[in-house]
Amino acid sequence: MKKRSKKLTVLVSACLLTVAGGSAAWAAEAKGGKATYDKLCVSCHGADGKGNPAMAKAMGEKGLNIVGKDTKAKKDADLLKVxxxxxxxxxxxxxxxxxxxxxxxxxxxxxxxx
Ligand code: HEC
Structure with missing residues (x-):
C-alpha cells in the first residue's frame, strides 16, 4: 500500500493596502501644518479651506475650495504635487x-x- 502525503502549501498573498496613518498621527501632523498653511496658503484658500472670496474674485478662479469632495477624492501624491x-x-x-x-x-x- 502506498501512502501519499499531500502537501498543502498555503500561500498567503500580501495585501498591499495603503492605509493612511492612524488618526492620532494625522491630528499631530495637521497641527504642525497649520502654521505653514496660515503663512502660505490662507490668503487664497481661506482659513476654512473653502477659498478666500475676495481672492477668488480677484483671480477669476473657482478652484480655491480645497475642502470639497473632489479634492477629498484625490490622492495625497497628486495634491502634494500641486x-x-x-x-x-x-x-x-x-x-x-x-x-x-x-x-x-x-x-x-x-x-x-x-
Ligand atoms: C495665489 C493663490 C494660492 C496660494 C497662495 C495657494 N494656492 Fe492652492 N490653489 C490655488 C488655485 C488657483 C488652485 C487651483 C489650481 C488648478 O487650476 O488646478 C489651487 C489648488 C490647490 C490644491 C488642489 C485642489 C484640487 O482639488 O486639486 C491644493 C491641495 C492646494 N491648492 C493647496 C494649497 C496649499 C497647501 C497652499 C500653501 C502651501 C496653497 N494651496 C497656496 C491657489 C493658491
Whole structure:
C-alpha cells in the first residue's frame, strides 16, 4: 500500500493596502501644518479651506475650495504635487518646504475637510 502525503502549501498573498496613518498621527501632523498653511496658503484658500472670496474674485478662479469632495477624492501624491509644483493659477507655494512640512500642510488641509 502506498501512502501519499499531500502537501498543502498555503500561500498567503500580501495585501498591499495603503492605509493612511492612524488618526492620532494625522491630528499631530495637521497641527504642525497649520502654521505653514496660515503663512502660505490662507490668503487664497481661506482659513476654512473653502477659498478666500475676495481672492477668488480677484483671480477669476473657482478652484480655491480645497475642502470639497473632489479634492477629498484625490490622492495625497497628486495634491502634494500641486502644493510643490503649483497648478493652473496656483503658484508652487510649497516648493521651499521640507518633505515633512509638505505632508503636514496637506494633512492640515485634509483636516479642514472634515
Ligand atoms: C495665489 C493663490 C494660492 C496660494 C497662495 C495657494 N494656492 Fe492652492 N490653489 C490655488 C488655485 C488657483 C488652485 C487651483 C489650481 C488648478 O487650476 O488646478 C489651487 C489648488 C490647490 C490644491 C488642489 C485642489 C484640487 O482639488 O486639486 C491644493 C491641495 C492646494 N491648492 C493647496 C494649497 C496649499 C497647501 C497652499 C500653501 C502651501 C496653497 N494651496 C497656496 C491657489 C493658491
Amino acid at each position: 502644493i510643490v509644483e503649483g497648478a493652473g493659477k496656483m503658484p508652487a507655494s510649497g516648493k521651499n518646504l521640507s518633505k515633512q512640512e509638505q505632508t503636514d500642510v496637506l494633512s492640515y488641509t485634509r483636516s479642514l475637510a472634515k
